[in-house]
Amino acid sequence: MSDAAGFLAGGAVVITGAGSGIGRATARVCAREGAALVLGDIDPALARESADAILEGGGRAVPIAGDVAEAETHAALADACLAEFGKLSGWVNNAAFAGGSALTDTDDEAWQRVQAVTLGGTFRGCRSALAHMRTQGGGAIVNIASGAGLGAEPGLSAYGAAKAGVIALTRSAAVEYAAEGIRVNCLAPGPIDTPGLAGWVEAFPGGRPAFEAQIPQRRLGRPEEMAETIAFLLSGRASYINGAVLVADGGIHARLASPRPPETSD
């Protein structure tokens, strides 16, 4: 397997958290680009729905139910990919759990669950993917970080710490396995219009219009926009991009966080 052949078109890609939002959109775009897919989700019905949609569109997809906090889930994802498609060329660590409480209200159990799913799930996914990609002579991994891993957001200390860990893990994996033809990158999305974000936006004072007014591009991102970026990072078009943190947030992170009057948002 080589970059020239690409890890997307004609490849086989595992996507975790593929039953909703960014993961489901990524499945659609990767299928359109010619990849066979293993679609993981903790919710078996959602995994099945995503796989059915790909099959109905003429693509190839297998649903696998499981919690990314468990090593067995990653073994099942990899085994299904090799058994169904005979190869494993790409892996997207997308599943996460945000939790959401002030630091002093976060008990050990909540902290550990966020780390186990969001950082631990990405670690186990990378370990599983790398083991197979090394024997195949190459591959591409995309981890999903977050703007919350780059800057602080009140109520997201556990999630932010886990996502900062995802960024560090991405860089470590990229450097450790680059010489073996494996690329590991991460995408740091800003606020994306998915079921996962809906409650957060609804709870915002002034609701969605007030939330969007503070984004330089004046709108939430779309899951498809993240999916296109993930597909790019998996593909041969990104053949010299390794260990990168690609920020896709409508300009939020680029803006200086200086005080500004409420009626003007930038």
Ligand SMILES: NC(=O)c1ccc[n+]([C@@H]2O[C@H](COP(=O)([O-])OP(=O)(O)OC[C@H]3O[C@@H](n4cnc5c(N)ncnc54)[C@H](O)[C@@H]3O)[C@@H](O)[C@H]2O)c1
């Ligand atoms: N939506 C955003 O604004 C946003 C912003 C930054 C980063 N992200 C990141 O993007 C990724 C996808 O987010 P989304 O908004 O599409 O989420 P979502 O809630 O719409 O979908 C997440 C999917 O993951 C599955 N899942 C949850 N816990 C799991 C577990 N333990 N094991 C396996 N599957 C599990 C859910 O069932 C669901 O189908 C996450 O890593 C998230 O942290 C999202």
